[in-house]
Amino acid sequence: MRKAFLILLSLLILLPLFSLFFWVFTERWPWPNILPKDFSERALKSTIARAGELGNVFFTSILLSLLASFFSVLIAVLSGRALAFYDFPGKRLISSLMLLPFLVPSTVFSMGAQILFLKTALYSSIPGVLLCHILYSLPYANILLNEGTRALGEGLEEQARVLGAGPVRAFFSVSLPNLFPLLLSAFTMAYVISISQYFMTLLIGGGRVKTFSVVMVPYLQSGERNFAALYALIFLLVTTLVFFIFEGIARACTGGRRAELFSDY
Amino acid sequence: MRKRCFPWLLLLPQLFFGLLFLSGILLGLGWSFGLSPLRGGVGLTLRYYGEIFRRADTLPSILYSVKTSALSALFSVLLGILIAAFMIRSRWDRGILLSVIKLPILVPHVITALFFINTISQNGLLARLCFHFGWIQSQGDFPLFVYDRFGIGVILAYLWKEAPFIAYFVLSLMAGVSRRLGEAAVNLGATERRAFFEITLPLCLPTIFSGFLIIFTFSLGAYELPALMGATVPKALPILAYQEFQKDLSNRPIALSYNGILMGLSLLSALIYRFLLMGGERREK
Numbered sequence: 001m002r003k004a005f006l007i008l009l010s011l012l013i014l015l016p017l018f019s020l021f022f023w024v025f026t027e028r029w030p031w032p033n034i035l036p037k038d039f040s041e042r043a044l045k046s047t048i049a050r051a052g053e054l055g056n057v058f059f060t061s062i063l064l065s066l067l068a069s070f071f072s073v074l075i076a077v078l079s080g081r082a083l084a085f086y087d088f089p090g091k092r093l094i095s096s097l098m099l100l101p102f103l104v105p106s107t108v109f110s111m112g113a114q115i116l117f118l119k120t121a122l123y124s125s126i127p128g129v130l131l132c133h134i135l136y137s138l139p140y141a142n143i144l145l146n147e148g149t150r151a152l153g154e155g156l157e158e159q160a161r162v163l164g165a166g167p168v169r170a171f172f173s174v175s176l177p178n179l180f181p182l183l184l185s186a187f188t189m190a191y192v193i194s195i196s197q198y199f200m201t202l203l204i205g206g207g208r209v210k211t212f213s214v215v216m217v218p219y220l221q222s223g224e225r226n227f228a229a230l231y232a233l234i235f236l237l238v239t240t241l242v243f244f245i246f247e248g249i250a251r252a253c254t255g256g257r258r259a260e261l262f263s264d265y
Numbered sequence: 266m267r268k269r270c271f272p273w274l275l276l277l278p279q280l281f282f283g284l285l286f287l288s289g290i291l292l293g294l295g296w297s298f299g300l301s302p303l304r305g306g307v308g309l310t311l312r313y314y315g316e317i318f319r320r321a322d323t324l325p326s327i328l329y330s331v332k333t334s335a336l337s338a339l340f341s342v343l344l345g346i347l348i349a350a351f352m353i354r355s356r357w358d359r360g361i362l363l364s365v366i367k368l369p370i371l372v373p374h375v376i377t378a379l380f381f382i383n384t385i386s387q388n389g390l391l392a393r394l395c396f397h398f399g400w401i402q403s404q405g406d407f408p409l410f411v412y413d414r415f416g417i418g419v420i421l422a423y424l425w426k427e428a429p430f431i432a433y434f435v436l437s438l439m440a441g442v443s444r445r446l447g448e449a450a451v452n453l454g455a456t457e458r459r460a461f462f463e464i465t466l467p468l469c470l471p472t473i474f475s476g477f478l479i480i481f482t483f484s485l486g487a488y489e490l491p492a493l494m495g496a497t498v499p500k501a502l503p504i505l506a507y508q509e510f511q512k513d514l515s516n517r518p519i520a521l522s523y524n525g526i527l528m529g530l531s532l533l534s535a536l537i538y539r540f541l542l543m544g545g546e547r548r549e550k
Contacts, residue, residue, distance in 0.1 A: 002351045002354055002355045003355050003357070005347075005351055006348070006351055006352065006355065006357060006362060009348060010362060010365045012425070013365055013366075013368055013369055013425075013429065014365065014368075016380035016383075016384065016425075017368070017372075019380070019383065019384075023383065031388060031393070031396075031404055032392075032393050032396040032397065032404070033393065034390075034393050034394065034397055071278075074278075075278045075279055075282070076279075078275040078276070078277075078278060078279070079275065079276055079278075079279040081275055082271075082272040082273075082275035082276045082279075085272075086268075086271065086272035086275075088269070088272050088273070094276065094279075094280075094283075097283055098279065098283070100286065101286060102479065102482065103482055103531050103532060103535050104286075104290060104486075104528055104531065105482065105483075105485060105486015105487070105503065105527055105528070105531060106486065107486050107487070107488050107503040107506065107507070107524070107527070108290070108293065108486060108503075108506075108524040108527055108528055109286065109289050109290060109293075111293055111506065111507075111510055111520065111521065111524060112288075112289035112290055112291075112292045112293030112294075112521075112524075113285075113289040115292055115293065115296070115302065115517070116288055116289050116292055131282075131285065134282065135282050135285060135286055138279075138282060142279075192370065192371055195373065196373035196374065198373070198374070198375055198488070198489050199487075199488040199489065199503075199507075212373075213373055213375045213489075216375055216376075217375055217489075217493070220375065220378065220379055220382075220493060221493070225379065225382075225383065228379050229379065232375075232376040232379055235373070235376065236371075236372070236376070239371060243371075
């Protein structure tokens with residue numbers, strides 16, 4: 001019973017994903033046919049013909065999200081150290097303010113930020129969108145790394161210092177490798193948050209920063225579902241590839257130790 | 266001295282983003298109360314809030330947003346707990362099934378909307394199958410799940426994406442509690458069901474509450490799903506806000522007042538969450 005439920009669940013998750021292959025080639029599907037009437041490669045051909053444009057969209061999306069997750073993790077590592085190893089006035093306030101973006105919807109912030117950016121060079125530019133993506137990816141990295149840095153403690157680094165390592169070396173060769181699985185989780189989470197942003201990218205990017213979701217939504221709204229399906233399919237394939245590469249890098253960095261993306265935290 | 270400044274130095278980039286966040290929020294909130302960044306503002310006022318509450322579509326929209334978000338979060342949490350519990354009981358909490366569970370977390374909402382429009386709309390696969398089996402006579406006989414007034418399609422789409430998220434979110438905690446304490450209770454004679462409901466579930470409750478809050482506040486302020494799958498009447502709050510935002514400049518404060526309400530609602534739910542957690546802690550003492 002239990003296993004049947006779990007298998008059904010997996011099917012409900014996987015079937016929509018596989019149905020995309022089918023939709024890409026669907027041209028005409030009049031009611032009430034169970035199967036489409038006409039298949040064509042129109043969406044595929046027309047997209048291949050504009051492969052350069054599509055390449056740019058994916059290049060922008062991936063670069064933007066990689067940068068956003070890189071900076072989120074970097075900032076979260078620094079903040080995690082400050083909160084775990086030092087005492088200073090306002091510490092509690094800062095650590096709760098860090099989580100505020102969880103509570104304020106990104107739509108609310110986006111409209112405020114658009115007004116803020118409107119007269120500056122940040123509006124409808126990649127750096128402007130990047131700043132906002134970082135802001136909403138950061139709390140996820142913060143949660144993971146605040147906890148992780150505290151759990152790791154200062155002990156190991158102090159031992160390295162006693163043995164003669166400088167503070168920089170102690171950090172890079174002791175703490176960083178130990179935090180690595182967590183860094184990877186934080187990076188993945190931040191990447192997912194950033195690449196899924198639609199409203200924020202549209203509003204801050206002013207329609208000129210073209211990421212995957214900004215380009216796909218008009219197809220969905222105009223009912224050109226074969227194009228929407230093709231974009232979705234390419235997106236999912238590219239994401240899988242990116243995660244595959246992440247995992248490869250992770251394996252190489254941890255010297256073959258098993259490193260799982262999104263690992264337990 | 267160095268020791269005193271160093272933590273602030275480490276926090277510098279974080280503080281920069283905190284400042285950016287607060288400026289964006291306060292600028293919007295301020296304007297909704299009449300503190301315009303443009304010349305010729307009207308000064309502190311509540312009249313924009315007064316105006317949106319005089320509109321007939323505001324209250325239904327608030328109700329629609331709160332209802333769809335609360336139901337999405339509630340069903341996702343219930344289904345997510347069920348998935349996690351089943352995975353642990355059948356010892357399928359690692360390997361392929363875990364990877365499948367993670368998939369919906371990676372799929373952006375716009376793609377989720379595509380799936381559901383393809384499947385459950387009146388033109389979708391499900392309606393065609395029903396017609397084929399003779400359960401309905403025409404397209405119109407199929408219940409309106411997408412673009413419907415009750416937000417059924419939106420809730421289902423959130424469920425597809427967020428129930429696996431909850432399962433993933435509680436899985437490692439639940440597995441740990443169940444293997445250590447739950448099995449101890451079973452050894453002492455409790456039934457599996459009783460061990461789950463009286464030991465494992467209560468200990469996972471704080472995490473489950475956090476999961477509920479994350480989904481509730483997220484869907485309350487989310488634009489994509491209600492925009493792509495929601496009804497024209499009533500509209501979700503973020504859609505109303507964006508609609509006003511896109512009109513001319515004089516409508517900005519109206520749009521920002523909708524945002525003020527959204528923010529108030531999510532802060533309120535966070536307070537309720539704190540209150541519930543504190544109540545739980547007191548009971549434990």
